[in-house]
Amino acid sequence: MTTPALEVTHLKKRFxxxxxxxxxxxxxxxxxxxxxxxxxxxxxxxxxxxxTGDLTADAGSVRLFGQELIGMATQRRVHLGLARTYQIxxxxxxxxxxxxxxxxxxxxxxxxxxxxxxLSANRDLYTNAQESLERVGLGDSAERVVVETSYGExxxxxxxxxxxxxxxVLLLDxxxxxxxxxxxxxxxxxxxxxxxDVTIVMIEHDMDTALGFAERITxxxxxxxxxxxxxxxxxxxxRTREVYLGD
Amino acid sequence: xxxxxxVALAVCAAILLVLPWIIGNEFYVNMxxxxxxxxxxALSINMMxxxxxxxxxxxxxxxxxxxYACILAVTAGYxxxxxxxxxxxxxxxxxxxxxxxxxxxxxxxxIMITLALGQIVWGVAYxxxxxxxxxxxxxxxxRPMPFGFDIRDAPSFYYFTLAVFVIALFCIWRFSRSPFxxxxxxxxxQPRRMRMLGHNVWLVRxxxxxxxxxxxxxxxxxxxxxxxxxxxxxxxxxQSAEILLMAILGGASTLTGPIVGAAIITLVKNVVSTYVExxxxxxxxxxxxxxxxMPYGLVPGCVQLWRRLSRARSRKPASEAAP
Numbered sequence: 001m002t003t004p005a006l007e008v009t010h011l012k013k014r015f016x017x018x019x020x021x022x023x024x025x026x027x028x029x030x031x032x033x034x035x036x037x038x039x040x041x042x043x044x045x046x047x048x049x050x051x052t053g054d055l056t057a058d059a060g061s062v063r064l065f066g067q068e069l070i071g072m073a074t075q076r077r078v079h080l081g082l083a084r085t086y087q088i089x090x091x092x093x094x095x096x097x098x099x100x101x102x103x104x105x106x107x108x109x110x111x112x113x114x115x116x117x118x119l120s121a122n123r124d125l126y127t128n129a130q131e132s133l134e135r136v137g138l139g140d141s142a143e144r145v146v147v148e149t150s151y152g153e154x155x156x157x158x159x160x161x162x163x164x165x166x167x168x169v170l171l172l173d174x175x176x177x178x179x180x181x182x183x184x185x186x187x188x189x190x191x192x193x194x195x196x197d198v199t200i201v202m203i204e205h206d207m208d209t210a211l212g213f214a215e216r217i218t219x220x221x222x223x224x225x226x227x228x229x230x231x232x233x234x235x236x237x238x239r240t241r242e243v244y245l246g247d
Numbered sequence: 248x249x250x251x252x253x254v255a256l257a258v259c260a261a262i263l264l265v266l267p268w269i270i271g272n273e274f275y276v277n278m279x280x281x282x283x284x285x286x287x288x289a290l291s292i293n294m295m296x297x298x299x300x301x302x303x304x305x306x307x308x309x310x311x312x313x314x315y316a317c318i319l320a321v322t323a324g325y326x327x328x329x330x331x332x333x334x335x336x337x338x339x340x341x342x343x344x345x346x347x348x349x350x351x352x353x354x355x356x357x358i359m360i361t362l363a364l365g366q367i368v369w370g371v372a373y374x375x376x377x378x379x380x381x382x383x384x385x386x387x388x389x390r391p392m393p394f395g396f397d398i399r400d401a402p403s404f405y406y407f408t409l410a411v412f413v414i415a416l417f418c419i420w421r422f423s424r425s426p427f428x429x430x431x432x433x434x435x436x437q438p439r440r441m442r443m444l445g446h447n448v449w450l451v452r453x454x455x456x457x458x459x460x461x462x463x464x465x466x467x468x469x470x471x472x473x474x475x476x477x478x479x480x481x482x483x484x485x486q487s488a489e490i491l492l493m494a495i496l497g498g499a500s501t502l503t504g505p506i507v508g509a510a511i512i513t514l515v516k517n518v519v520s521t522y523v524e525x526x527x528x529x530x531x532x533x534x535x536x537x538x539x540x541m542p543y544g545l546v547p548g549c550v551q552l553w554r555r556l557s558r559a560r561s562r563k564p565a566s567e568a569a570p
Contacts, residue, residue: 052443053442054443074442074443075443075444075446075447075448078443078444078445079445086440090437090439090443091440092433092437092440099429103429103430104444106444107445107446112426114427115421115425115458116425118424119424119425119428120424122426161444165444
């Protein structure tokens, strides 16, 4: 049996008296596209934060290709091949787009410790970053500053920064949020173009775009997995209609 | 580098080199040395403040540790070079220790811990009479003879200070443009994101803390050579605050800002104070005015002003040409 790319078992997290993640278990196989849905406050982003280490879990286990992540610092998890994008844009607003991607590349590069060499002299980093920007259609905007770009472009920059690291498992937190219909199509096409050696777990509310993307869907509600299965199974399940899709 | 920066650099270098001849007066040559020493202090604190977003109120602690260590080592009979290396190494080691302690707390807590650590150094210096001479301070026996050069008179001490300063400035300039510097600025703006990109935010901050401590220690040894005397008054909270204000006044996160800030504050304190009795008020006034009109400090403020003026100038002929 192949090792799952991501295996979450009995994960728990409370904020004071409020259980944000009650008891979540899910298994994502390598190359899979998994969609996580659920009403607001279902604990979707909390789940991501627990997987990345932004939040410390109270109990449970998170394994990345069999390796336990709990107790490991966030940056070490990233070095093992984990990457994510944020629902609320988390970029370096006063920097050029290319610098944003270079910072992403530096994160996995030993040169990040070098206080002597001149960063801009490391041409390979910039070539690499430029390629990542071109991949999301921002090749011509590399020299622009983030604050001068549109919201849609920033969403794509988030994606470029995550993809530049060549992650094994990519967590996408509402990559389509706030985008126009045309931009959604663009980003959807970008997501479709990501090779299958990257496993993707995505939180998304836009069912029209996201449903076609995911093979399997997990429905979270009050910090628990309510339904899990293939696209057809989950959509057909009466509980999905009840808590999420509405009548 | 653009041609303008090269020209500006060359002009600055030329001025700094012939400065003792221009000034002539020994008092003012010494003042220039002092400006350079404080500029190095301000540059070092700016590595943390400007690039790392870490506000420290304990920077004078390094003056205490490195300064007393240097004096005591020379007094104990070690040669000057050994004493200087020992002083800087010891003080840098303390920087690592202080860094580990301070970085336990973010934001305001960080400031308070650095403040407390600085005050502990001050308190020890004040109380440890046998070692530090307590309130009376202790004298440094003599200035060293680096490579056989006599640096006892004002101009040669100025050149010695300038040489050390230029080396430090070059290193800090490289630092600010390095991959490490870029990572540090990233941790200042988006620590959470930096972690998620694989950066060890804590270690980046700690290493910056140590590097800032190292250059502050170097400045401390220069300070001791210049004054040939150290007392707890020199390492009080006021000293830490002044170093911090130099960086803020000139413009943190720029390389030249702390130097400008150090020059202004040192000159107002030492030169203007002979003519203006209420020089403290004047200093306060300068602060208020700068912060009101140039909240990011003098250097960024002036650059912005310059851009606006030159843009207005280039627009004028165009509008005149229009019908």
